[in-house]
Amino acid sequence: MGLKGHAAIVGAAQYRPEKYATAPRMFHLEQVADLADRALQDAGLKASDLDGLVINGPHFHEASVFVPAMAAEYLGLRLNFAEVVDLGGTTSVGMVWRAAAAIELGLCQAVLCVLPARMAPFGPDEDPAWMARAMRFGGHSTAFGAPEAEFDLPYGHMGQNTGYAMIAQRYAARYGYDPVAMAKIAVDQRTNALTNPDAMFFGKPLTVEEVLGSKMVADPLHVLEIVMPVAGGAAVIVASKELAARARNRGAFVTGFGEHLAFKSPTYAAEMTETPIGPASRRAFEMAGLKPADMDAAQIYDCYTITALLTLEDAGFCEKGEGMRFVREHDLTWRGDFPMNTHGGQLSFGQSGSAGGMSQVIEAFTQLAGRAGDRQLKRCDRVYVSGTGGVMSEQGALILQGA
Numbered sequence: 001m002g003l004k005g006h007a008a009i010v011g012a013a014q015y016r017p018e019k020y021a022t023a024p025r026m027f028h029l030e031q032v033a034d035l036a037d038r039a040l041q042d043a044g045l046k047a048s049d050l051d052g053l054v055i056n057g058p059h060f061h062e063a064s065v066f067v068p069a070m071a072a073e074y075l076g077l078r079l080n081f082a083e084v085v086d087l088g089g090t091t092s093v094g095m096v097w098r099a100a101a102a103i104e105l106g107l108c109q110a111v112l113c114v115l116p117a118r119m120a121p122f123g124p125d126e127d128p129a130w131m132a133r134a135m136r137f138g139g140h141s142t143a144f145g146a147p148e149a150e151f152d153l154p155y156g157h158m159g160q161n162t163g164y165a166m167i168a169q170r171y172a173a174r175y176g177y178d179p180v181a182m183a184k185i186a187v188d189q190r191t192n193a194l195t196n197p198d199a200m201f202f203g204k205p206l207t208v209e210e211v212l213g214s215k216m217v218a219d220p221l222h223v224l225e226i227v228m229p230v231a232g233g234a235a236v237i238v239a240s241k242e243l244a245a246r247a248r249n250r251g252a253f254v255t256g257f258g259e260h261l262a263f264k265s266p267t268y269a270a271e272m273t274e275t276p277i278g279p280a281s282r283r284a285f286e287m288a289g290l291k292p293a294d295m296d297a298a299q300i301y302d303c304y305t306i307t308a309l310l311t312l313e314d315a316g317f318c319e320k321g322e323g324m325r326f327v328r329e330h331d332l333t334w335r336g337d338f339p340m341n342t343h344g345g346q347l348s349f350g351q352s353g354s355a356g357g358m359s360q361v362i363e364a365f366t367q368l369a370g371r372a373g374d375r376q377l378k379r380c381d382r383v384y385v386s387g388t389g390g391v392m393s394e395q396g397a398l399i400l401q402g403a
């Protein structure tokens with residue numbers, strides 16, 4: 001059951017993360033066209049090679065429905081496969097495996113997976129305050145009839161920060177909590193970002209003391225353990241092995257994937273500290289015929305330090321409850337014994353909305369292709385990538401392998 005590893009990421013493009021206030025405003029269709037062009041150039045392929053499209057539906061500026069058809073029309077593409085993915089922070093991982101599966105089914109040969117995440121220009125009647133209002137409740141729905149509008153928001157569970165803090169508190173109660181180990185996750189990732197000129201926090205070293213001394217946002221999460229929202233956008237091209245053979249880069253073949261979701265609010269989690277990345281990762285490793293110990297790097301979705309910690313445990317890189325010891329005992333930097341989030345992670349790279357998770361996919365591809373510059377790993381043939389949506393509510397995993 002599963003993929004044979006006959007499809008690969010062959011090209012990628014990513015806007016440098018920027019603060020919303022200063023980032024250029026572009027229509028989403030314009031971003032899709034621009035990112036597609038850059039990713040095709042990176043791959044050494046032509047627009048006429050593309051016959052598949054996976055795109056984000058939610059938050060697409062110019063349309064809320066029929067988004068793939070509108071984008072195909074704008075790009076002049078003729079598609080045999082089109083898909084919208086609505087999985088929050090695991091959208092990127094979900095896009096890549098869906099593209100690989102469509103290619104292996106013989107539906108198409110090259111799929112553009114694209115996530116525009118710069119703001120669009122405001123129309124004459126648009127109120128610029130809409131974004132502040134939308135962000136206030138994070139991923140929670142305030143719609144009449146939505147369970148979280150009735151049972152979460154009135155009790156102070158306002159958005160992601162409180163949800164993840166609640167999970168961290170639950171973890172602390174079950175297994176204990178070492179704030180220094182948690183801060184080390186952010187610090188090691190910052191060390192990685194110091195080698196990545198594209199990272200938001202490039203050139204800004206960080207210490208454990210600074211993390212622990214930073215503002216407490218939702219106990220036990222300090223501001224420097226939480227991602228900063230930024231403008232950005234990203235695309236990758238997934239292609240058949242035949243096209244991959246004539247692409248410019250060493251392909252990152254998709255040999256395993258998994259996805260798991262069972263609830264939206266952690267209010268309904270059977271046990272908050274046993275996360276969906278467990279079943280998702282088990283399936284991914286089984287499909288690829290590999291184990292966590294076989295990986296040369298892990299690009300782990302890190303909206304918060306607690307997300308990274310729980311993923312390390314539940315994906316099987318260490319035993320349950322041993323995550324903090326694992327972090328203390330390993331060097332998570334690009335030159336360390338467990339290279340993790342070698343681009344800086346979203347904590348230091350910045351989180352460009354639902355395109356944030358694509359930064360992890362693109363870093364895996366960049367390392368596998370041997371193009372990571374100063375932070376290039378000496379040996380990189382197998383990489384684990386995770387995605388996390390909502391409040392640890394929907395998660396996905398990929399195993400990517402160099403040809």
Ligand SMILES: CC(=O)CC(=O)SCCNC(=O)CCNC(=O)[C@H](O)C(C)(C)COP(=O)(O)OP(=O)(O)OC[C@H]1O[C@@H](n2cnc3c(N)ncnc32)[C@H](O)[C@@H]1OP(=O)(O)O
Binds near residue numbers: 087089090139161228
């Ligand atoms: C999407 C999914 O499905 C899954 C997920 O990823 S869940 C996570 C989704 N993302 C979020 O919920 C965003 C989380 N972040 C936040 O809520 C906010 O960044 C925060 C509450 C942590 C901080 O916001 P704030 O206190 O209002 O800071 P703000 O007033 O905006 O900025 C003050 C300064 O701190 C910086 N800053 C803001 N957030 C920062 C962060 N997270 N890390 C580091 N620096 C930050 C700003 O750049 C600013 O610096 P300057 O003064 O130099 O310009």
